[in-house]
Amino acid sequence: MTSLLPIILVILTVIGFWLGRQRSRKVAIVAGGLDRLHSRPVYHGALTALWCSLPVAFIYGIWLIFEGQIVTSLVVAGLPEHLQSLPADQLGLVINDIRNLVVGNIVSQNIDATIIAAADHYSSLISISHALLAVAMLGLVIIGILLVLSRIKASMRARNQVEKIINILFLICSTVAIFTTVGIVLSILFEALRFFQKIPLADFLFGLKWSPQTAIRADQVGSSGAFGAIPVFTGTLMIALIAMLVSVPLGLMSAIYLSEYAHRKARTIIKPLLEILAGIPTVVYGFFAALTVAPRVRDLGALLGLDVSSESALVAGVVMGVMIIPFISSLSDDVINAVPQALRDGSYGLGATQSETICRVVIPAALPGIVGGVLLAVSRAIGETMIVVMAAGLSANLTANPMQAVTTVTVQIVTLLVGDQEFDSAKTLAAFALGLLLFIVTLILNIIALQVVKKYREQYE
């Protein structure tokens, strides 16, 4: 029923539009023709539609967000004393039981009368809230329509009002991006701060041992938990470095060849083909790395007498590098094309060959842009998740050997947060601390890179 409401709302809005337009036409006939109206009937219709849909959509959104919390807290308030005084996590279990009972799922514990009563309470609250919502929405729609209809006159400045409302809607939409950033910062920062209350910042940033498995019970063995993030950072950097070693030469050289040497026809074919590499989902690369490349590399290593881990940094890095090739090549292509032809012509005029021109004139001139592109690529490599989750390891080794398994920030975030967890343990919160770090590092890289590229563009424009 609640999922039907948006559809009903849309239908009502259309009806509102139609009513408004009809009314306006009638008014026009009385006033002596359409040209007597300040605004065309469409705008009267639109104004009616906006007034009947916007307040309701707003209420509906608020209700969607807060209904669950309000109902749950009401149910909790109705629970007997001994259940209410349970610690938060056990209370959560009880609430889950109640919810499951309402939906009709299998319940974990034995159900007693209080839980059944609570479940009845819960479902009755839900139905009350649904009924309230439906009444409120319908009421608002009718009030909205009547209000606008009663005000439609020939002199009504409906167009200006509609335009104003649309303008405000546009403005609100444009703030979504800001709210996203604020949401990211707050949600991560908040949890990360809770982590740093448990583990000191210095231990996290400079500790050499990472083993986030904390004991669930106090008497468990060998899992005290160590949150030194250095091995995780080095692993991330190593894989990103390998990826750059693969992608920068290949991407840059293909960009140079495509923009300076290749025939136009070849260019129009090869460029989209390269872009396909960027369009392939990273989970596909991860699968390819873990199931095709890694065994081959391990066998090859065995043949050469090297001990290559099946989750080596090498494989994850190389495959990630392949993924980043088109990224580097299209960014460098842009900046190389932005280098003015006059610079090239000057170099040719002095007798330089094409490759000398490229190496000594074009590349130095394009260097800031290329560096910016590479920085963006580094930030991508650091933040890339699926390839490393599938192809790199879980154990945090502090090693410089690319043939060994290392772990990365993103892998740790995924392993710490996927699966069953309690939300207050240092283990789960550690994921948010890593996330905060990842966000900050990529943000800095991005800002620098975007600034560099922007400065560079301005230089030749």
Added chain:
Amino acid sequence: MSKRILEDSQTATEIVRAGLKRRYRAEKRFRIFGIAAIVISLLFLVILFADILGKGLPAFRQTHIRLSVFFDPDELSPGTLDSADFHGIVKKSCRTLFPEVAGRRRKKALYKLVSAGAPYEIRKMVVRNPSLIGTVKELWLPADDELDMLMKGAISRDPDGRFNVDQLAWIERLEDEGRLRKQFNFTFFTAGDSRDPELAGILGALSGTILTLLITLLLSFPIGVATAVYLEEFAKENRWSDFLEVNINNLAAVPSIIFGLLGLGVFINLFGLPRSAPLVGGLVLTLMTLPTIIIAGRAALKAVPPSIREAALGIGASPMQTVIHHVLPLAMPGMLTGTIIGMARALGETAPLLMIGMVAFIVDIPRSFSAPSTALPVQIYLWADSPERAFTEKTSAAIIVLLIFLICMNASAVYLRKKFERRW
């Protein structure tokens, strides 16, 4: 004096001449490096596609085994189908095929050749058509995944391997009698996830993806277009609009997993929306694709020449009318292209969905926006982790389906661009 200049220039020419050969060689080398870089990159692409296709195509055909099934009226009666022993019926059919097999262990080995899903298939048939009870029918039932792998050559016929000597002999006899064949794998497209590779399908993941992307599209397209229009047409150039622009550019480069953390922290923990639901997935992917759509939209609006706006304003249209009636329709193809590309990215995105719990083992096919579900890329991730040999094949097949969707989306974006692109 003039003689010296002549001599000098002669030596200069000689120096240039002497170096010429080396420089031309360097030129050639440089070109070869360029070609090599392109060839290597494209080679990766070819290897990737060949590998996925080679691994995945066999999964579209599945080995079936023909058994003569006796719908035993003693076991089955229309009223008690729920408690009827369909496993027993399959076992009996196996025994009638190989009456000589005796002993618990050998019988068990025999039963293992048929999929655990066969009894359910028989059950479905009986429920649909109760008049079958009492008859004997030759049925093609799904074979076990290991037998399927054997038939496809992925497992060797080594008596010390997955199958013992007995089983290999039975398989050979089945083959000789024409009781084994590969047929199109409908299950793969009509089933949800399963622990048994031969019963696992992508429909559950696919509908999860469709629900998620529907939310993404419904939210990100209007918001993205509105933001682009606002920034490009209405916002005054000031600190605020600069800040918005920097903000959007940065969001475009934020790692996708961070959006997953946002979804977990805000939508699930703060707002209390359900875990694993397409609704939350759609919201997270909306935030992730918005920057792409906004940036593409702004580029499309920028490409509309100012003369259009001036003409509309000149004949008395309001700024809003100018934008909505004239500029927006002209920029729409570009915006749609950007949206499709953003949606294609959202389709392949996995990491944020892992964060919000769309990674559970879910057999049911999700039918609502709040039902627990997975998405196609997440399914790929889950299957890739499964130890069974047959899941490798299924994973590749799911990847093929995913890539087909992606190629279609990107091709339509290219088509749109080609068809409606205007040079002013």
